[in-house]
Amino acid sequence: MATSMASSMLTAQSVTPSSIQSSTKAAGFAVDASFVRPLRTRVKICGMTRIEDVDAAVHYGVDALGFVFVPASKRNLAPEAAQALFDRVPPFVQSVALFLDADESLVETVISKLSPDLLQFHGRETGAYCRQFGRPYIKALGTDLFVDPSSGLLSDLLADHATARGFLLDSHATGALGGTGSRFDWQHWPQGHYSSVPFILAGGLDATNVSEAIQRLQPYAIDVSSGVETAPGVKSALKIQEFMNKVNPIG
Numbered sequence: 001m002a003t004s005m006a007s008s009m010l011t012a013q014s015v016t017p018s019s020i021q022s023s024t025k026a027a028g029f030a031v032d033a034s035f036v037r038p039l040r041t042r043v044k045i046c047g048m049t050r051i052e053d054v055d056a057a058v059h060y061g062v063d064a065l066g067f068v069f070v071p072a073s074k075r076n077l078a079p080e081a082a083q084a085l086f087d088r089v090p091p092f093v094q095s096v097a098l099f100l101d102a103d104e105s106l107v108e109t110v111i112s113k114l115s116p117d118l119l120q121f122h123g124r125e126t127g128a129y130c131r132q133f134g135r136p137y138i139k140a141l142g143t144d145l146f147v148d149p150s151s152g153l154l155s156d157l158l159a160d161h162a163t164a165r166g167f168l169l170d171s172h173a174t175g176a177l178g179g180t181g182s183r184f185d186w187q188h189w190p191q192g193h194y195s196s197v198p199f200i201l202a203g204g205l206d207a208t209n210v211s212e213a214i215q216r217l218q219p220y221a222i223d224v225s226s227g228v229e230t231a232p233g234v235k236s237a238l239k240i241q242e243f244m245n246k247v248n249p250i251g
């Protein structure tokens with residue numbers, strides 16, 4: 001008890017904003033006053049379709065749960081069917097509603113019925129489209145954009161989405177379906193001064209590769225779906241446990 005109190009005091013003392021910022025700079029990220037890297041990697045598990053999976057994810061310490069409102073997806077939820085899942089999300093765990101080039105009416109229905117904490121746009125949505133809902137959002141970007149940043153496409157997109165709370169980098173080509181379980185070439189992970197908002201790593205993560213991903217890329221957060229599933233939309237409590245233990249090892 002005494003030892004653990006002493007070590008938590010030590011941690012609290014040594015974690016000044018300036019020490020956080022200098023370690024962030026060392027990792028190659030642009031830092032401004034609005035983005036201080038957290039000490040632990042945050043986790044979103046996406047594609048929740050079952051109450052028992054929500055419970056397992058919460059039990060193992062997830063930060064956010066993703067719910068897919070994309071009719072073409074195997075993980076798609078009808079807003080009415082999602083109510084019971086949203087009702088199960090406890091305080092301090094975020095609910096994230098995911099859309100892909102959706103009709104505005106679907107987004108509005110989900111907002112009014114389910115009150116998600118955060119919206120996630122996975123297609124070719126413009127900044128103006130995303131902002132019209134007046135809710136915080138993150139924007140998914142295909143890493144094809146990062147292969148040649150000099151093209152200007154990437155900086156245009158980041159500028160258009162200047163009010164996004166973060167950018168999720170996935171292996172999908174922009175506009176294509178996500179949640180495929182495939183990894184992108186991590187060499188294309190942004191190391192430069194692209195943005196002062198957090199980058200979230202997604203695409204093909206699982207318990208075998210997530211530690212390496214975090215060490216090499218130091219993302220703000222990670223997002224996983226297939227890597228903790230036995231079938232699309234069916235999560236495994238054991239895989240969630242193994243994954244979460246690798247992200248933020250206990251002890």
Ligand SMILES: O=C(O)c1ccccc1NCC(=O)[C@H](O)[C@H](O)COP(=O)(O)O
Pocket residue numbers: 046047068070073074075076098100122170176177178179180181182202203204205223224225226227
């Ligand atoms: O999950 C889907 O079916 C889906 C459909 C359409 C757009 C996006 C979708 N999922 C996005 C994600 O789940 C995340 O980006 C995910 O963390 C990465 O997926 P995975 O490679 O399966 O871990």
